[in-house]
Structure formats: structure tokens, C-alpha cells
Amino acid sequence: MKIKTTLEAYPKTDSVVTIGTFDGVHIGHQKIIKRLVTIAKKEKLQAVVLTFFPHPRMVLQKDANIKLINIIDEKSQLLENLGIDHLVIKKFTRDFSRLGALEFVRDVLVNKLHVKHIIIGYDHRFGRNRNANVDNLREYGEVYGFKVTEISAQEIDEVAVSSTKIRKALSQGDIETANAYLGYNFMLTGKVVKGKNLGEKIGFPTANIHIEEPYKLIPKTGSYVVKSKIDDVTVYGMMNIGNNPTVSGEKQSIEVHFFNFKKNIYNQKIKVELLKRLRDEQKFNSIDDLKAQLSKDKLTSLNFLEQNNV
Structure with missing residues (x-):
């Protein structure tokens, strides 16, 4: 796995991409990543995870003081173990958060990451004020020539897990529940x-x-x-x-x-x-x-x- 800390560093290679903070790389995240890797092999594309640091809440909610399950090195190792080809860690800033949905798709996904297929959770939202969803992504896909695979609510919700639940379990000392949700220690x-x-x-x-x-x-x-x-x-x-x-x-x-x-x-x-x-x-x-x-x-x-x- 290769780690890129700027979008410009990604090579001009067609990709299948998933997007998110992926804090914890828990069993719900792992479903998405495994689908990503499977599709990448089938379609002969590079498997790319686009993630952000600092966590958006650190930037947009200065008083949030959010604590994260993984440091960057831990997250990187967990993602590498799942078989992805590239981890792109985009620095998250206020300016970046103001990027509209169209600009994000065109300038980031299409022009920088050369996306041909996107794997996304059913509830994923993106663009300025998080006002775009999977349906908008499909519309952009028709314009820019990429496919969209949605991980359904049923698939993700059956594991009933979230990074927030894991943080709560850890803060209460419930390590067994946290480990079960993470799928690792x-x-x-x-x-x-x-x-x-x-x-x-x-x-x-x-x-x-x-x-x-x-x-x-x-x-x-x-x-x-x-x-x-x-x-x-x-x-x-x-x-x-x-x-x-x-x-x-x-x-x-x-x-x-x-x-x-x-x-x-x-x-x-x-x-x-x-x-x-x-x-x-x-x-x-x-x-x-x-x-x-x-x-x-x-x-x-x-x-x-x-x-x-x-």
C-alpha cells in the first residue's frame, strides 16, 4: 500500500474509490473496504481510500475536542491489512469544507483520483454543508463516466456499529464490546x-x-x-x-x-x-x-x- 498526503501525489491511474474518516476501521468500515478491494481486482482498477486529517469535527467544531480511536499510523496499518493499493490522506481545512458537491466530484475524484467506480455507504453525504447524497453522486457519475455502488442500509446496519458507539464503550472501560465492534483488539x-x-x-x-x-x-x-x-x-x-x-x-x-x-x-x-x-x-x-x-x-x-x- 502506498500513502499519499496530497491529491497531486496520486498517480494518473484509474481507480475505484471510497471516502470517509474511517475512525476505528471497524467491522462496518471493513465491509465497505472489502467490497472496494473485490471490485478493484475484478475491474483491474487501483483500490483507493480517500480519508481526511484532521478529523472534520476538529476543524469545523473547535470546541468538539473529539478523541479518535486510531492515530494515523494505526489506521494506515489496518487499511493496508485489508488489501488497498493507495491511502490518500487529504488535509482537511475550512476552505476544503466549502467545496461544493460538483467541485468535489470534478476536481478531486475525477481530475485527481481518476475515479471509474465509487463505493459508498447508503448514508454518505458530501459537498459544502454535506448537502449532496448518493443520488447526486449517481447523477455526476453519468456526466463524468464513473459507476456508483451503494452499500445498503441493511448490509451496514446488520452489524449495528459506529465509531461513536466504540468511543463510548472505551470511555466506559467496556473493552470487550469495543473489540467486538472493531473486529480486532x-x-x-x-x-x-x-x-x-x-x-x-x-x-x-x-x-x-x-x-x-x-x-x-x-x-x-x-x-x-x-x-x-x-x-x-x-x-x-x-x-x-x-x-x-x-x-x-x-x-x-x-x-x-x-x-x-x-x-x-x-x-x-x-x-x-x-x-x-x-x-x-x-x-x-x-x-x-x-x-x-x-x-x-x-x-x-x-x-x-x-x-x-x-
């Missing part, structure tokens, strides 16, 4: 940085994960069972998201204790997948009480992994 990607080394002192050394992107959604505070792939080896562990109230922590941290793992991974970028939520964050009366709870958490985590044949 929700992930956090960041660099391992130095912490206070408290975990090491009490027998539970942790990797402190720094997530650079301020727009990344962080799930509800608490402890989770997690897995990660480090140097091509899958490792499991437990992660705490919170403020370390037992030791008077002042800002949120994300710390992972990997089981049976001793490698130095400082400054390494890792991806941590969340499998199950263990409990809320707690304030303990002493370090010994904290240590005892961590031992219980480890046992619960190992039992969960064993029961699920992980």
Missing part, C-alpha cells in the same frame, strides 16, 4: 519512556508508554490484560491507566508490566493491544497492599489468558 501505540521505577522496586517493573498524539482516545482508567509484539515475539502483561493515587501521582500515566520479560525497551515504539479490563484504579493504604493487589491481578490475568487459549 483496541490498541495504544507509543514510545517507552523512563518512569519513577517504583514498579521495579516492588517486583513489578513496568514500561511507561508515552502517546505523542493528543487526539488519541485513552480508555477509562483502571487495569487491563494486554498483549504486545516486541521484536517479533508476542508478550502478555497487565496495564494500568491512571494517576497512581497510592504514591500521589499527579498526571495520567500508562504503565505495562509484561510477564516473563526482561528486555530493555526504552525509547522503543510499541503497540499494546487491550484484551480485558480487570478493575478500577484504586488507592491503597500502603505499598504492601498495592503489591498484594498486583499479585492478584497477575493471577487473574494469567487465568484469563489460559481460559481463552491465548
Whole structure:
């Protein structure tokens, strides 16, 4: 898969295109992308996903403060795994949002992406003030010579999923529901940085994960069972998201204790997948009480992994 950050960088190659923010690349999105790839192979076209960053709500609703399920790197990898040929990430601006439906179709889809076929969800709207729909797209298709395939309400609604529902589940700590809607494990990607080394002192050394992107959604505070792939080896562990109230922590941290793992991974970028939520964050009366709870958490985590044949 090739990533383009401008429309001009796309080669002059006929394409089948789908359009959207695709935050989460969830099971509903995956239906659309799989149809895109199938049609591209059948019609010998390039499979192209046109997406936007920043998210339109970040630009048009300055106070929205929306948090996203995926950072760009995560979304790119998920889309590549689905078999697309090109990911075009168009910078979303206020000026771009004012582009009329005709201008968008003619200047972006036809002249820049050389579209011959568009795959779109039944409820997709586009153009200035989102005033154009699939019917308008079909009319433009007759003028400019491209086909339109609509993913029906029945096809998409049968999975009853949306990025909004997933964000809500994550904010409530309902990782099992979020993962079911996503069709993969929700992930956090960041660099391992130095912490206070408290975990090491009490027998539970942790990797402190720094997530650079301020727009990344962080799930509800608490402890989770997690897995990660480090140097091509899958490792499991437990992660705490919170403020370390037992030791008077002042800002949120994300710390992972990997089981049976001793490698130095400082400054390494890792991806941590969340499998199950263990409990809320707690304030303990002493370090010994904290240590005892961590031992219980480890046992619960190992039992969960064993029961699920992980």
C-alpha cells in the first residue's frame, strides 16, 4: 500500500474509490473496504481510500475536542491489512469544507483520483454543508463516466456499529464490546519512556508508554490484560491507566508490566493491544497492599489468558 498526503501525489491511474474518516476501521468500515478491494481486482482498477486529517469535527467544531480511536499510523496499518493499493490522506481545512458537491466530484475524484467506480455507504453525504447524497453522486457519475455502488442500509446496519458507539464503550472501560465492534483488539501505540521505577522496586517493573498524539482516545482508567509484539515475539502483561493515587501521582500515566520479560525497551515504539479490563484504579493504604493487589491481578490475568487459549 502506498500513502499519499496530497491529491497531486496520486498517480494518473484509474481507480475505484471510497471516502470517509474511517475512525476505528471497524467491522462496518471493513465491509465497505472489502467490497472496494473485490471490485478493484475484478475491474483491474487501483483500490483507493480517500480519508481526511484532521478529523472534520476538529476543524469545523473547535470546541468538539473529539478523541479518535486510531492515530494515523494505526489506521494506515489496518487499511493496508485489508488489501488497498493507495491511502490518500487529504488535509482537511475550512476552505476544503466549502467545496461544493460538483467541485468535489470534478476536481478531486475525477481530475485527481481518476475515479471509474465509487463505493459508498447508503448514508454518505458530501459537498459544502454535506448537502449532496448518493443520488447526486449517481447523477455526476453519468456526466463524468464513473459507476456508483451503494452499500445498503441493511448490509451496514446488520452489524449495528459506529465509531461513536466504540468511543463510548472505551470511555466506559467496556473493552470487550469495543473489540467486538472493531473486529480486532483496541490498541495504544507509543514510545517507552523512563518512569519513577517504583514498579521495579516492588517486583513489578513496568514500561511507561508515552502517546505523542493528543487526539488519541485513552480508555477509562483502571487495569487491563494486554498483549504486545516486541521484536517479533508476542508478550502478555497487565496495564494500568491512571494517576497512581497510592504514591500521589499527579498526571495520567500508562504503565505495562509484561510477564516473563526482561528486555530493555526504552525509547522503543510499541503497540499494546487491550484484551480485558480487570478493575478500577484504586488507592491503597500502603505499598504492601498495592503489591498484594498486583499479585492478584497477575493471577487473574494469567487465568484469563489460559481460559481463552491465548
